[in-house]
Each structure stands twice: as structure tokens, then as C-alpha cells.
Amino acid sequence: MALADPNVASRIETSGAEPGGAGGAAFGAFVASESKRWRQVVVDEKITQD
Numbered sequence: 001m002a003l004a005d006p007n008v009a010s011r012i013e014t015s016g017a018e019p020g021g022a023g024g025a026a027f028g029a030f031v032a033s034e035s036k037r038w039r040q041v042v043v044d045e046k047i048t049q050d
Helices: 006-014 024-044
Strands: none
Touching: none
């Protein structure tokens, strides 16, 4: 796993993110959940791409 490489973890931390190793399925579930959450914000606030 890439996060086992100290250089990779360091670069992630330097960018302000938090390295984590939940795995592909958990990450996929997180992305799906966030997409649903923010899609609703866009709809509620009538945000357009203009």
C-alpha cells in the first residue's frame, strides 16, 4: 500500500490532507455519501455551472 511509504504519507500530510488506509470499499462508500450530500446542497441552493 502506498501509505506504507513514508515519503508518500509525508507528502499527503504536507498538502494538508490526512493519510488514511480505510481501503477501496470504504473510500467508495465515502465518495458516494459525499456526492449525495453535496448534490442536495446544489439542488437546494439552485447552484448552476454558469
